[in-house]
Amino acid sequence: MAAVELNSVWKIYAGDVSAVKDVNLSIESGEFVVLVGPSGCGKSTTLRMIAGLESISKGEISIGDRVVNDVAPKDRDIAMVFQNYALYPHMTVEKNIAFSLKISGMPKDEINKRVQNVSEVLGLHDLLKRKPGALSGGQRQRVALGRAIARDPKVFLFDEPLSNLDAKLRVAMRTEMKSLHQRLATTTVYVTHDQEEAMTLGSRLVVMNAGQIQQVGTPIDIYNNPTNRFVAGFVGSPAMNFIEGKLQVKAGQTRFSRNGFDIFTGSVSNLPDTESDAVMGIRPQSILLASEGSSDSIPAKVDQVEPLGDQMDIKIRIHDDIAMIARVPLQTGVAAGSDIHIAYDSGKIHFFESHAEGTRINRGAE
């Protein structure tokens, strides 16, 4: 096991394409860190630089106490699982798992022991003599996992290993990967574009966008205290509602309005006095149904209803043109076209600066 350190790491491709910009990241030994972000944000590139499959344009990466910039992939003591599994098609499952051990010159009986061990952990016994072509996607994925585990590396690197599986299997494999990590406690860097997968798997998340780290933190922390508008919008489902308007804070009283209509009035902690353009962010889960008479309730019109079992997502409009999505309990009386009243869970309202970066204004004591 080893810590992984990235110090001001850059990847600049030919033609001045900066895929990774000044990434600083410190991964502790035994940690399960998830790199998450939209397609093209540089997650894979970052992972591949750690693996040594991609050269480092600027900066330094170390694994354990060793700077690995000039160390070949095979000497970094890492194992990688690829999105398409990358199994050797002409070798049996057994040979696939044993391949790297054989190259390293491990004695035969030791190899056999490891293969047996791994196939027990992952339930591969019946598949050992088959070739990858005769396996289902889920089975191939397990073999790829087995191949990585058998090496007993310092660091696991995963690049979207579950994204080719069907939804149900993917969820099952998440649980399995998690318990596997608890058992092996090997430092793991896991790449995914799926924020839900990231939230369930990672002990820490690294949210990336356009080659840069946006925020590093525990899933809960990132969900509750996003540093900027990008992170707020990327994490959570359905996505956070954003409303542009004017923010006035005076003597602890907050007022957010748009086109003269008040959208929110009340008190929000950690807001400095201000009078400026801003963006209000509220998660669909933080919009509540209210009764008509209650003090802070806002009238809204329901445009559309999407039932989801015991809950439903409703598309609503307030003040005629401000659209939002709310997730509410499945309730009679809320149907498309009906008029309702809503209220906010005021502890969960965020305000962001209105410029492109969209830094959050109501920063807590982070």
Next chain:
Amino acid sequence: MNGKRFSISIPWVLVHLLLIAVSIVVIVPLLYLVISAFKTEQGFLEHTFIPIGEGALGIDWSQLTIRQFGRLFESEIGIGRALVNSVFLSATTAVLATFICALAGYASAALEFKGKRAFEWLVLAALIIPPPLLIAPSYQWLHTLGLLDSYTGLILPAVAPAFGVFLFRQATLQSVPKSILEAARIDGLGEFGIFLVIALPMLRPMVGAFLIITFLAMWNNFIGPQIVLQSAEKQPLSVVIYQTQTAYYSDYGLLMAGTLVSILPVAALFLFLQRDFIAGLSSGAVKG
């Protein structure tokens, strides 16, 4: 109902008529060759196909013989020696050319190296040069290098055909995913090991096909040996069979028997490597 069935059958009938026609075009000359190889001179001249006559099964057996094959192997013609020469030349060329083309094609598809673009352009440029244009310059080179009348002189120009490099490049792009090579790199294989142990087995269908292509090309090479080789004992089958004919007299029975002998090893090779044409070896390596 019948009419409907019939109308559906029309394309079927057309396709089969076409297939039958093509088969006839392919089979008849072959049949002609086989039968002619077993005929006496007189039989050859008197009958196009099977010599019809008074004998059993309505065949004139006196006009059939296996004497032509005996004559082929007599020391005067020496087809045995020529056969060995041809097998050696073709096998050596096929193995070398396949290995070199696979290596170069793989490198240009899967690796990054200095001068890669220039290399690819060179291959493309070489592809469009008509081979006859190269006969004279090649001869001059071989003369300069002192390789005339040697097998090296015949094999060397054939070991790196541009179209082979191109074929293997395309095959690599199509059936060898980069991530598999990267997995092998992490697993600790060196670059040459990756080519040999990982990539080459995945290119097996192309390897089989290209072995046949290059073997056949050298086997059927008729002009090359006549230009490069001078010594009679070094000549391959293609040349020796032709030399049985003289300016004044064509011994067709002998020619046909010789041709048949020259076809058999190739047919055997083809049957042997045919399984490799069955692609799909690498299907399932990557996501399904």
